[in-house]
Amino acid sequence: MALKQLLDRVVPRVLLTAVSLSVIFLASLLIEVAYTGLGMLSPNLIRGYPSSDPSRAGLRPAIWGSVWVVGLAMLVALPLGVATALYLSEYSRRGWLSKLIYFNLTNLAAVPSVVYGLVGLSFLGYFMGAGRSVLTGGLTLSFLILPLIVVVSMEAIRSVPELHRLGAYALGATRSQVVARIVLPEALPGILTGSILAVSRAMGEAAPLLVISGLIFVRDAPSGLLDGFTVLPLQIFSWILRPQEEFRRLSAAGIIVLLVLLLSMNSLAIVLRNMLQERRAE
Amino acid sequence: MVGGPYIIETLGLSVSYDGRYAVRNISMRFPRNSITAIIGPSGCGKSTLLRSLNRMNDLIPGARVEGRVLFKGVDIYGDGVDPVDVRRRIGMVFQKPNPFPMSIYDNVAFGLRINGIKDDLDRRVRRALEQAALWDEVKDRLRENAYKLSGGQQQRLCIARALAVEPEVLLLDEPAASLDPVATAKIEELLTTLKQDYTIIIVTHNMQQAARIADQTAVLMPDETGAGTLVEYGPTRQIFTNPRSRRTEDYIRGRIG
Ligand SMILES: Nc1ncnc2c1ncn2[C@@H]1O[C@H](COP(=O)(O)OP(=O)(O)O)[C@@H](O)[C@H]1O
Ligand SMILES: [Mg+2]
Numbered sequence: 375m376a377l378k379q380l381l382d383r384v385v386p387r388v389l390l391t392a393v394s395l396s397v398i399f400l401a402s403l404l405i406e407v408a409y410t411g412l413g414m415l416s417p418n419l420i421r422g423y424p425s426s427d428p429s430r431a432g433l434r435p436a437i438w439g440s441v442w443v444v445g446l447a448m449l450v451a452l453p454l455g456v457a458t459a460l461y462l463s464e465y466s467r468r469g470w471l472s473k474l475i476y477f478n479l480t481n482l483a484a485v486p487s488v489v490y491g492l493v494g495l496s497f498l499g500y501f502m503g504a505g506r507s508v509l510t511g512g513l514t515l516s517f518l519i520l521p522l523i524v525v526v527s528m529e530a531i532r533s534v535p536e537l538h539r540l541g542a543y544a545l546g547a548t549r550s551q552v553v554a555r556i557v558l559p560e561a562l563p564g565i566l567t568g569s570i571l572a573v574s575r576a577m578g579e580a581a582p583l584l585v586i587s588g589l590i591f592v593r594d595a596p597s598g599l600l601d602g603f604t605v606l607p608l609q610i611f612s613w614i615l616r617p618q619e620e621f622r623r624l625s626a627a628g629i630i631v632l633l634v635l636l637l638s639m640n641s642l643a644i645v646l647r648n649m650l651q652e653r654r655a656e
Numbered sequence: 657m658v659g660g661p662y663i664i665e666t667l668g669l670s671v672s673y674d675g676r677y678a679v680r681n682i683s684m685r686f687p688r689n690s691i692t693a694i695i696g697p698s699g700c701g702k703s704t705l706l707r708s709l710n711r712m713n714d715l716i717p718g719a720r721v722e723g724r725v726l727f728k729g730v731d732i733y734g735d736g737v738d739p740v741d742v743r744r745r746i747g748m749v750f751q752k753p754n755p756f757p758m759s760i761y762d763n764v765a766f767g768l769r770i771n772g773i774k775d776d777l778d779r780r781v782r783r784a785l786e787q788a789a790l791w792d793e794v795k796d797r798l799r800e801n802a803y804k805l806s807g808g809q810q811q812r813l814c815i816a817r818a819l820a821v822e823p824e825v826l827l828l829d830e831p832a833a834s835l836d837p838v839a840t841a842k843i844e845e846l847l848t849t850l851k852q853d854y855t856i857i858i859v860t861h862n863m864q865q866a867a868r869i870a871d872q873t874a875v876l877m878p879d880e881t882g883a884g885t886l887v888e889y890g891p892t893r894q895i896f897t898n899p900r901s902r903r904t905e906d907y908i909r910g911r912i913g
Contacts, residue, residue: 467717537754541814543715545767545821546744555770560757 407633411626419627424591424609428620433628436609438595439508443583443605444576446512447519452569454516455523456558459565462524463531464553476528483521490518491582499586509599511586518582519572526568530561563650570643574636580607589615606632663688663825663855664709664746669723670883671704671713677883678704681723684874684889686825691847691856693870693892695863697907700876701884702859706827709857710746711739727825744771746825747818751833753810755802755817760794763802763813767821780820787853788816789846808839812846819854826850828858832865844869863911867896875904 422432458475466472494514495506504510534557542552583605589612592604604612610632613625662685669682679701686692694702704713711732713719724731732742744767755763764781773780781798785791790812794805802813811831818826828847832840847856848869860866866873873895875888888895888904899905 535754537750537752538756540712540715540750541754541756541817542766542770544710544712544743544748544750545770545817546740547767547770548740551770555766556756 407626407629410623411628411630414620414623414627415630419624419631423593428618428624431613431621431624433606433609433631435592435595436604436606436628439592439603440577440605442508442596443511443515443603444573446508446599447515447576448569448573450513450516451520451523451572455520456527456565458520458524459527459531460553460558463528464549464557479521479524483525486581487518487579488581488585490514491585494582495586505600506587506590506602507600508596508603511583511603511605512599514582514586515576515579518579519576522572522575523565523569526571527561527565530564530568531557533564534560563646567643567646567650570639570646574639574643577605577639578607578632578636580605580611583608584611606635661687663728664857665726666709667724667726669705669708669721669725671701671708671722672720673716674718675720677881679708679876680879680881680883680885682876682884682886683723684886686855686857687872688855689851689853690871691851691858691869693866693873694857694859694876695861695866695873696876696884697878698861699882700878702876703829705876705884706748706829706857706859709825709827710748711742712748714739744821745823746827747821747823749811749814749818749826749828749831751830753807753814753834755805755810755813757801757803759799760802760805760813761798764816764820767817771821784816784820785813787819787850788812789842789849790816806839808835808842811835811839811843815843815846819850823854825855825857828856830859830861833861840865863896863908867892875899875907877903877907 418430419432420437421434422430423434425431458479462472462476491514494510494517498504498510498513499506504513538556538560539552542556547555587603587605587608589608590602590604592602596603606628610625610628613621613628616622664686665684667683670680671678682705694705696702707713707716708721709725713721721733725733727742727746730737732739756766758766761781764784765777768777768780782791782795785794790809793809794800794813797804802810805813815826815828815831832843835843844865847858850856851871858866858870870892872890873888873892874886875895876884877887879885887901888899895904896908899908
C-alpha cells in the first residue's frame with residue numbers, strides 16, 4: 375500500500391524531470407544555433423553560390439540540389455507507395471502475399487538510412503552506372519521514404535468508411551470504380567498529409583546522401599538527372615568542417631534555413647490534418 | 657412476364673460465414689410491385705438474406721451461398737452472371753444513411769456516371785429526387801455537401817441515389833432504424849408510393865412498421881444451430897392476427913407488448 379502511494383507520487387515527478395531535461399536540452403541547442411547563426415542570415419545566403427569567402431558563400435546549389443533529389447524521390451515514391459497501399463488494402467486484404475509485403479515494408483522502415491545510401495551507391499551508382507548523380511540520390515531517397523508513404527497511405531485508406539464502399543458497390547460499381555471514385559478521393563487528403571511528412575524527412579536526410587555524393591564542392595544547381603549534387607544538410611555539414619569561425623556561424627545560419635523549411639512543412643501537414651478532421655466531424 | 661408475378665424467388669437458399677450457417681434452406685417468392693417485410697429477432701440472418709438477393713454477400717470474405725436465387729427466372733449465382741449487373745438492377749439501401757462525401761447532385765448522379773450514362777443527367781437526377789420525395793427540400797441546394805442534410809433527408813437521398821439507376825427491386829435493411837418518428841413516417845409513406853414502380857423488400861425490427869406498410873411479411877427464426885429459417889410467410893394481416901406457429905405469436909406479441 376505505502377509503496378504504491380509512494381510510487382504514485384514519485385513516478386510523475388521522475389517523468390516530469392525527464393521531460394524538462396529533454397526540453398531544456400532542445401531549447402539550448404536552438405538558442406545556441408539562433409545566437410550563432412542569426413547574424414549571418416541574409417538574402418545572399420539563399421541566393422548565393424558556394425565560395426571560400428564566408429561573407430559571399432550561399433546555399434543556392436544546395437537548395438536546388440535538395441529540390442531535385444527530394445522532388446525525384448517523391449515523383450517515384452508517391453505513385454509507387456500509393457499504388458502499393460491500394461493493392462495491399464483494397465485488392466488482397468486477406469492474402470498471404472500482402473501480409474508478407476506489409477511485414478517487409480515495416481521492417482524496411484527500421485533499416486538505418488545509411489544502409490540505403492550504401493546499397494544505392496553500389497547498385498545504382500556503380501552497377502547500373504548512374505554514378506554519384508541526382509538520379510542515384512533521388513532513387514535512393516525514394517526507397518527510403520517508400521515504406522513511410524505506404525504506411526500512411528494504408529492508414530488513410532483504412533479510414534474511408536466501409537459503408538461508402540458498400541454504397542458504391544450497391545449501385546453497380548466495379549472494384550476499380552470504387553477505388554478510383556470513392557477510396558482514392560477520400561483517402562487523398564490523408565495521403566497528402568503523410569507525404570508532406572515524407573518530404574520533410576527526405577529533406578533532412580544526410581547520411582545516405584553523404585555516402586552517395588560525398589562532400590564535393592558543387593559550383594551550381596543541377597541541370598539534369600546525371601549531374602552531381604549537394605543538398606542542404608550536406609552543405610551545412612561541409613561548412614561545419616571548415617576551420618574558420620565565420621563558416622561555423624554560416625553553418626548555424628544554414629541550420630536555421632533548414633529548420634524553418636522543415637517546421638513549416640510539418641505545420642502545413644498538421645494544419646491540413648486538423649482541417650480534414652473538422653471536415654469529417656461535420 | 658419472365659418469372660410470372662414473382663420477380664425474385666429463392667430455392668433452398670443457405671448462407672454461411674466461414675462454415676457457420678446464418679440462414680438455412682430458405683425458399684420464398686417475392687411478388688412484383690409490392691412491399692415484402694422480413695422480420696425476426698436480431699442475429700437471425702435478416703441482413704444476410706437480404707444481401708444474398710443482390711450478391712452483396714460476395715463482398716464478405718468467408719461468405720458462401722448455396723441454393724438458388726432466381727431474378728426474373730435467371731439464377732443470379734449462375735455461370736456468366738455479372739454481380740455488378742445484378743446490383744445495378746437490384747438496388748440496396750442500408751441501415752445507416754451513407755451518402756458519399758460529395759454534393760447532393762453528385763450523390764444522385766454517382767450511379768449514373770459509373771454506368772456510363774452522360775446525357776440527361778440533370779433530368780434523371782431531378783426525377784430520382786422527386787421519386788424520393790426530396791426534390792422540394794433540396795432543389796435550391798443541389799451543390800451543397802450531402803452531409804449538411806438531416807439524417808432523414810440523408811436516408812431519402814440514399815433512396816434517390818439507388819432509384820437513379822432505375823433498378824427493378826429495392827432492398828432496404830432497417831432503413832429507418834436510426835431515424836426519429838417523423839422522418840420514419842416520411843420514409844414509410846415514400847415506400848408505399850414507390851411500390852407502384854418498384855418491388856420493395858424491407859428488413860425491419862419494427863413490427864408496427866411491417867404491419868403499416870407491408871403487403872406480405874416473412875418471419876425468420878433461428879433453428880437449434882442459430883441459423884435463421886423461414887417459419888412464417890404470408891399476407892401481413894394474417895401474420896399479425898393469426899400466425900400459424902406459437903413461436904411467431906409470442907415473438908410478435910412480445911415485440912408489440
Ligand atoms: N460479415 C459477417 N461475417 C461473419 N459473420 C457474419 C457477418 N454478418 C453477419 N454474420 C453472422 O451471421 C448471423 C446473422 O447476422 P445478420 O444477417 O446480420 O442478422 P440480422 O440482420 O437478422 O440481425 C449472425 O450470427 C452474425 O454474427
Ligand atoms: Mg441486420
